[in-house]
Amino acid sequence: MPVRIIDHVYAQYLLTKLRDKNTGSIEFRKGLVRLGRIIGYELAKTFPVRYVEIETPLGKAVGVDIIGLDKVVIVQVLRAAMPLVEGLVKAFPQARLGVVAAKRREEGGVVDVDIFYSKVPNIAEDDVVIVADPMLATGITMSRVIEEVYRAGNPGRLIVVSVIATPMGIERVLSRWPSAEIYAVAVDPTLNDKAFIVPGLGDAGDRAFAT
Template structure:
């Protein structure tokens, strides 16, 4: 059932628009448009929204093991799926470029890559342990922090369209490995089939895994992808999903199956049509990225 929403939300930089999927009895705050879907339902009352600071020095803690390992405390429950919609104007800009049906293929793919860079930046903000120490600069001794290369970080683009969204991942994550997972969706049943699996037999302990899929529509593809990732020894809390556009049916499935998962998306659209396309969405991300 669709419900009318009275917009009342302020974005404060640096803050996220944070959607927290939880108990269906929780009331929906007023940010999102009415939800409806011809292929599946998504109760609007299963969303709550919060504002949270992206960075807070008062929450930083340090553990010494030969060096200083820096981590961020999680300000929210670990057993709820969270959907982050960063309010950065560049994210809105690139989503708008992607939506335009007149955007040519090369510009579309570049826009997808730029959006992926920004979303990965936001998703990795409080997730990458650092090593602290001192180095000699040309003018004196300086205290420094580097990303700890001993901590395994994996990026898994869902082929084809995920390749474009993850194109600039290496410019954001200085120590990472890329694993490819190819899924195709049957146009009649909307069910996914795995045609390429380059995942490792087992991810190293403590791995951080980014699963990159531009369109979270009906949820079949992303759910199948995460199930394959989890078989390799990672938990929901070790996975973050990066998407350009998300829709309620996919978010509901992810929330039901993977509590503790975090999803970062450029925008949430209200509906999915009978063919499994997000409305208004941006069309077929793979076709538009690669001109096919």
């Protein structure tokens, strides 16, 4: 399956609130944080585990240890991904963080993306890199950001996290990086003439920061 849908009922509830045009910026931002945490917990299910024996105050118990939590790198696309990443970090508190600032540019009806700041930690072969951007629309921005990741090294896993994706964005990413894993809460069918997802939820950055 090219994209894995986070169908947790609370994630879908939060998405409904985020889509609603009457949701204010503070609640919108809080919703993205909560959604990031849920997505993080769903991602944690895909990590390998080992059984360990520990001592409680009253005796022995067998529990689980999640392998690789100290090998997570989260790369956020400024500025829209900031609340989403705040939630992801609650699920992966040991994660190293990277930042890529991108700006859409439209010339003659053609949408392109400029990267004007990039700071990604060195990536090792056993690292799990999570690239977060609320909207995977055309896939152009995500592709540029993934290029920045691979300039820093070759990760063991590359995971793209979005709230809403489109078939176009998914195809663009997977056509170049077929081993990438894409997680989204929904896949919407189309883009409008401004390359915004329809029905989508509007401009995530503008709605989160009231601009």
